[in-house]
Amino acid sequence: MDLNLRGKVAVLTGASVGIGLAVAEGFAAEGVNLVLAARQQDRLDAAVAQITASHGVEAIGVACDVATAEGVTRLVDAAVETFGGADILFNNAGTGSNETIMNAPDDKWQSYWDLHVMAAVRLARGLVPSMKARGGGAILHNASICAVQPLGYEPIYNVTKAALMMFSKNLANELVKDNIRVNTINPGLVLTPDWIKTAKALTQPSGEDWQAHLQQVADEHAPIGRFATPAELADFIVFLCSERASYSVGATYFVDGGMLKTV
Incomplete structure (x- = not known):
């Protein structure tokens, strides 16, 4: 199936390892040029070298912390300066937690809020203008099955991923008129x-x-x-960001091997 993605530009966060790296490989295989973001420059350099050698696309690595406003600004500026903006945004940066509500301090709650929610808010504000100028685009948020089926040891992760899912729905409603599709993916065990x-x-x-x-x-x-392997998840993500999923707007997709216990 031709996904009609060749020549598009995708910005990916948490892109140097795991799911993010697998999705970058998946986009590159479709001819998508890449802006890869993570905190460690050496990992980014290795990912860029591997992907460009294998697929012949253009790619840059931007070392930044998207949990900060400054990090988001650095990433957006790099995408605009190198490619004139983006057609696709995959918000993937995130990490699990381990605490109880009774013993978790305020700053831990705030750090996860900044990483899982505010990074997505700020990246949307930064990249949507270029998406509009390019005729539209796709934004996909990587939340988690824990957004609706929480694991007991990580309440902060559960809550902030649920907030990301609701943000995604609101953003979808706001941007659909601009031909920008926004969706959420909730993976299980990867x-x-x-x-x-x-x-x-x-x-x-x-x-x-x-x-x-x-x-x-x-x-x-x-x-x-x-x-699941990261590549299995990546295949679904690349499809959702393509024109082949053009009627998918404001939806949440569970890719979890049957882990979700409800309908």
């Missing part, structure tokens, strides 16, 4: 380096097999009985 790192840390004291631990997690939560 085998990212963070999951592997956590599994190894949890099993190291006991000598348990970390892969067996991850299989137990999958068996407990996902009827499909396994984690």
Whole structure:
């Protein structure tokens, strides 16, 4: 299926590893030029070198912290200066949490709010003008199944991802008249380096097999009985940002191997 994406420009946050890197690869395979954002320049440089060599697209890496207004400004300016703006925005930067509501300080709540919500708000304000000038575009927010089916150990993550999902719906209603489609994706278990790192840390004291631990997690939560690969999620994301999904507006899509327990 030709997704008609060749020559488009996509801005991706959290793009140097895991889901973000897989989505960057997916876009590049369709001929999309890329603006990749993450905090570590060395990882970005490696990602840009790999992608440009493999796919022949143009790509730049912008080291910035999108949880700050200054970081967002740096990213937007780089996209405008290099490509004249963007056609696609994939808001992916984020991280899990671990706390109780009773013991989490205000600054922890604020830091996750800035990363999961305000980054999306600021990037929309920064990039939508160029999308309008280019005739429209697509914005996709990576929230989580935890936005509607919370895990007990990470209330801050659950709450801020739920807020991101609601922001996405409101933004979709505001921008649809400008031919800019906004949607949300709520993944379930995706085998990212963070999951592997956590599994190894949890099993190291006991000598348990970390892969067996991850299989137990999958068996407990996902009827499909396994984690998704980042590439599996990326395929769906690239499709949603293409003209082939032109009637998808303001929706939330669960890609979770059956993990969601409601309809």
